[in-house]
Amino acid sequence: MKVIEAKIVVLGSQGVGKTSLVVRYIGKMFSKHISPTIGASFFTCNISVDDARVKLQVWDTAGQERFRSMAPMYYRNANAALLVFDISSLNSFQAIKGWVKELQSNVPEPMVMSVVGNKCDLESSRAVPHAEAAQYAASIGAQYCETSALHDQGIEQVFVTTAAALLRLAGAGTNLRSYDSADEDRLLSGAPTEETPTHTGRIELPAWSIDNIAHGEPRNTCC
Amino acid sequence: MSSSSIDNVQPSTSAQNNTSDELEPGACPDSILDPTDSFEEFASEMSSSLQSRHIALTTKSSTISEIQCEINKDFKESSEIKSTKSSEDLQNKNDSMSESGSSSNLIDQNNEELDSDKEDYLHSPELINKEKHVFILSSAGKPIYSRYGNEDKLAGLCGVIQALVSVVEDQNHDILRSITTKDCKTVFLVKGPLILVAISKSNESETQLVLQLTYAFNQIVSVLTLTQLNRIFEQRRNYDLRRLLSGAERLIDNLLIFMEKDPAFLLGAVRCLPLPEKSRESITNAITSTCNKIRDLVFAILIAGNQLITLVRMKKYTLHPSDIHLLFNLVRSTESFKSAESWTPICLPKFDASGFLHGHVSYIAEDCQACLILLTVQRDAFFPLSQAKHTIAEKLRRSNCLGAINDALNRNEDLPTTNPLRHIGILEIRHFMYKCKSTAQLFTSDPVSIDRPQDNRTRPKEGGDIVEKKIEKLSDIDYVSNYRKFCSQIHCTSTPAKLIFRSNSDNTILAWVTNGFELYVTFDALMEKDQAIKAVDRLLRWIKKEEQRIFIMNAPTF
Ligand SMILES: Nc1nc2c(ncn2[C@@H]2O[C@H](COP(=O)(O)OP(=O)(O)OP(=O)(O)O)[C@@H](O)[C@H]2O)c(=O)[nH]1
Ligand SMILES: [Mg+2]
Numbered sequence A: 001m002k003v004i005e006a007k008i009v010v011l012g013s014q015g016v017g018k019t020s021l022v023v024r025y026i027g028k029m030f031s032k033h034i035s036p037t038i039g040a041s042f043f044t045c046n047i048s049v050d051d052a053r054v055k056l057q058v059w060d061t062a063g064q065e066r067f068r069s070m071a072p073m074y075y076r077n078a079n080a081a082l083l084v085f086d087i088s089s090l091n092s093f094q095a096i097k098g099w100v101k102e103l104q105s106n107v108p109e110p111m112v113m114s115v116v117g118n119k120c121d122l123e124s125s126r127a128v129p130h131a132e133a134a135q136y137a138a139s140i141g142a143q144y145c146e147t148s149a150l151h152d153q154g155i156e157q158v159f160v161t162t163a164a165a166l167l168r169l170a171g172a173g174t175n176l177r178s179y180d181s182a183d184e185d186r187l188l189s190g191a192p193t194e195e196t197p198t199h200t201g202r203i204e205l206p207a208w209s210i211d212n213i214a215h216g217e218p219r220n221t222c223c
Numbered sequence B: 001m002s003s004s005s006i007d008n009v010q011p012s013t014s015a016q017n018n019t020s021d022e023l024e025p026g027a028c029p030d031s032i033l034d035p036t037d038s039f040e041e042f043a044s045e046m047s048s049s050l051q052s053r054h055i056a057l058t059t060k061s062s063t064i065s066e067i068q069c070e071i072n073k074d075f076k077e078s079s080e081i082k083s084t085k086s087s088e089d090l091q092n093k094n095d096s097m098s099e100s101g102s103s104s105n106l107i108d109q110n111n112e113e114l115d116s117d118k119e120d121y122l123h124s125p126e127l128i129n130k131e132k133h134v135f136i137l138s139s140a141g142k143p144i145y146s147r148y149g150n151e152d153k154l155a156g157l158c159g160v161i162q163a164l165v166s167v168v169e170d171q172n173h174d175i176l177r178s179i180t181t182k183d184c185k186t187v188f189l190v191k192g193p194l195i196l197v198a199i200s201k202s203n204e205s206e207t208q209l210v211l212q213l214t215y216a217f218n219q220i221v222s223v224l225t226l227t228q229l230n231r232i233f234e235q236r237r238n239y240d241l242r243r244l245l246s247g248a249e250r251l252i253d254n255l256l257i258f259m260e261k262d263p264a265f266l267l268g269a270v271r272c273l274p275l276p277e278k279s280r281e282s283i284t285n286a287i288t289s290t291c292n293k294i295r296d297l298v299f300a301i302l303i304a305g306n307q308l309i310t311l312v313r314m315k316k317y318t319l320h321p322s323d324i325h326l327l328f329n330l331v332r333s334t335e336s337f338k339s340a341e342s343w344t345p346i347c348l349p350k351f352d353a354s355g356f357l358h359g360h361v362s363y364i365a366e367d368c369q370a371c372l373i374l375l376t377v378q379r380d381a382f383f384p385l386s387q388a389k390h391t392i393a394e395k396l397r398r399s400n401c402l403g404a405i406n407d408a409l410n411r412n413e414d415l416p417t418t419n420p421l422r423h424i425g426i427l428e429i430r431h432f433m434y435k436c437k438s439t440a441q442l443f444t445s446d447p448v449s450i451d452r453p454q455d456n457r458t459r460p461k462e463g464g465d466i467v468e469k470k471i472e473k474l475s476d477i478d479y480v481s482n483y484r485k486f487c488s489q490i491h492c493t494s495t496p497a498k499l500i501f502r503s504n505s506d507n508t509i510l511a512w513v514t515n516g517f518e519l520y521v522t523f524d525a526l527m528e529k530d531q532a533i534k535a536v537d538r539l540l541r542w543i544k545k546e547e548q549r550i551f552i553m554n555a556p557t558f
Helices: A018-027 A066-077 A088-108 A120-125 A130-139 A155-171 A182-187 B013-020 B038-048 B050-058 B061-075 B078-082 B086-098 B103-113 B115-121 B150-171 B206-224 B227-237 B247-262 B263-267 B277-291 B320-331 B382-398 B401-409 B418-425 B476-490 B530-544
Strands: A002-011 A038-048 A052-061 A081-087 A112-119 A143-146 A177-180 A198-203 B132-138 B144-145 B178-181 B184-193 B194-200 B297-304 B306-312 B341-346 B357-367 B368-376 B428-434 B441-444 B499-503 B507-513 B519-523
Touching: A002 A018, A002 A066, A018 A038, A018 A052, A018 A081, A018 A155, A038 A155, A038 B357, A052 A066, A052 A120, A052 A155, A052 B428, A066 A088, A066 B341, A081 A088, A081 A155, A088 A112, A088 A130, A088 A155, A112 A130, A112 A155, A130 A143, A143 A155, A182 B194, A198 B178, B013 B507, B038 B103, B078 B519, B132 B206, B132 B247, B144 B150, B150 B184, B150 B194, B184 B206, B194 B206, B206 B227, B206 B247, B206 B476, B247 B320, B263 B320, B263 B428, B263 B441, B263 B476, B277 B297, B277 B306, B277 B382, B277 B401, B297 B320, B297 B357, B297 B401, B306 B428, B320 B368, B357 B382, B368 B382, B368 B401, B382 B401, B401 B476, B418 B530, B428 B476, B428 B530, B476 B499, B507 B530, B519 B530
Parallel strands: A002 A052, A002 A081, A038 A198, A081 A112, A112 A143
Antiparallel strands: A002 A177, A038 A052, A038 B341, B132 B144, B132 B194, B178 B184, B184 B194, B297 B306, B297 B368, B341 B357, B357 B368, B428 B441, B428 B519, B499 B507, B507 B519
């Protein structure tokens, strides 16, 4: 079985629901008691797509202004980014654009980007039209999904399509670590146990081509 | 309340003999914590002159760079470490971000239009009848923090405070320290670019209020570093600091509540989780054996329920209790540490106010609510520390230390420390608190019951009102609040008392300070002095006997 390892960073303004989203997907629950993230939190999960597996390292960053300067530490070497905003806050949508610019100029390697409009349960106070967000996402070669961490809507899809895009990215011969699971078992433990995926998924969306995956400005870097 | 007698007498001979020929309960040759006098902050604040105040805040060598140099010297692989000028990098970045902030201008405009409403706002239910207000503003008079109400609407008040402070400074070349009226104390503290003010109707002394304001200042330094704080205001005197503090107000809210309730702040000491000596030893060993190869690690701290389980440190460095209190406050206020491993910059103001340490913060296991904090000077150390955490957790589980921690946390009835007064059988004593001075550790008869803080900053704005209630049964917090007066008398700089024994219609309180310890005990109202001394004698003997369980009696290093 083909296995790849990828790092994904979750970015977005304070309180848009980044942690709720990640905890909903990985921990399968929603808690009203989640407090603002301090610094960044680290999660891992395994997603099986068709007959391959993606081991994801998830960095859930803090949206508070004082941590803004730490972000490069987390998006450096990231293979994917979830750019989360709150559909009831126009400011949080504007902030996404700032993040995208920052990623484009600081991350030279190709990166899978997904724009996520969270809190879609708050339709009545929507401040960002679906079409506008979708159009923006398309313009940067990202997918657009709307989610609700509260009602567990759309989140599965965000992660699974991201995982699928990462597999394609790895197939296109990038710096993603990929190996055969037989090798992995020999490498890691010696015991021939098959690690069970924490998540499996099937992609319903038509796949994008590799050209649609956002690139930063090509740059010569030594590492 | 009528107090009947104040006695500054020598303690009875029996009690004195008992402790003079051996070490005080809890004392040990080496301490992980800096010994404190609870009022050192106050003493230094009070002795500060206008000029010295500025110098003290700006010139201080950085412990973090010292450690980084050491590591560089020892291991010549400097290429890797050079990239760890952590705090500097962070701060430079932040400055460039702050240029884009335009919210401050907006607020200015609003202020002028709404000035007449402001007057009314000061009388609104959000603000009147509170036991204690705390305001923080910039030296330019811009509101930064208010414990209650909305800072935006308090610009007028902040202007007045700023004017008061600067008139005294500029025209009288003096420092405004406090204003006392019949039922209300107002205390001012100018620190660096900030002005902090407490307006209190509580029984706390001026000293204790200054201490609380100093803590509030340190809390701000802990999230920004002093270097960054100073630089921001050097560059833009009018900067609206709320932008950078957004989300950190709740840390100050929680800290203020915490300080009113936990005697650890009053005494400048840290409470340890009582554990069998063997368990604490294996916990410490698990940490040292796992971490001794990680050379950038400065402190490994295991805490649970605002109590210290163990602290392992880099040789040469110790921590000040107030830095530990800020860590307690951070962990207590951050529910999200429970959901995953976190990696976060933390500045410990007493250790090094100029820069950030990087902290790996995580709970040790799903079934054990102890939180492990690994502090390093290396910003890229997350993965080795994460690995170390898992190894430590595994070792603790195998040696059954998680169970011991849980027993102590759940206050298992079989433990002598769970209900010490019942266990010793001294029924005359209702409550006590004991501080070992040389190790800055404390033990009380009850744990302090503090509710889990609110997650979002909506509720703390309410509450805190003055309520007249007839107290039927005193809570641990009431006992501690009763000790405050005694504590100030014992630490009074002009005429410090050594022993106070005082009764009123509700109870009798004994406060006793020696070179080695401070002790505060509450008895029934009708307690006789010699009887009280006998009970105290038994109490001290018991603390001595249980000292290995109650206190951390060694100072392990990596
Ligand atoms: N209605 C609704 N509320 C949500 C949803 N997701 C999160 N929230 C709420 O939004 C608030 C913030 O959620 P967090 O997950 O802490 O937000 P965050 O983006 O991680 O915030 P920071 O860590 O400070 O950057 C919480 O009160 C959540 O309960 C959602 O899908 N719908
Ligand atoms: Mg979060």
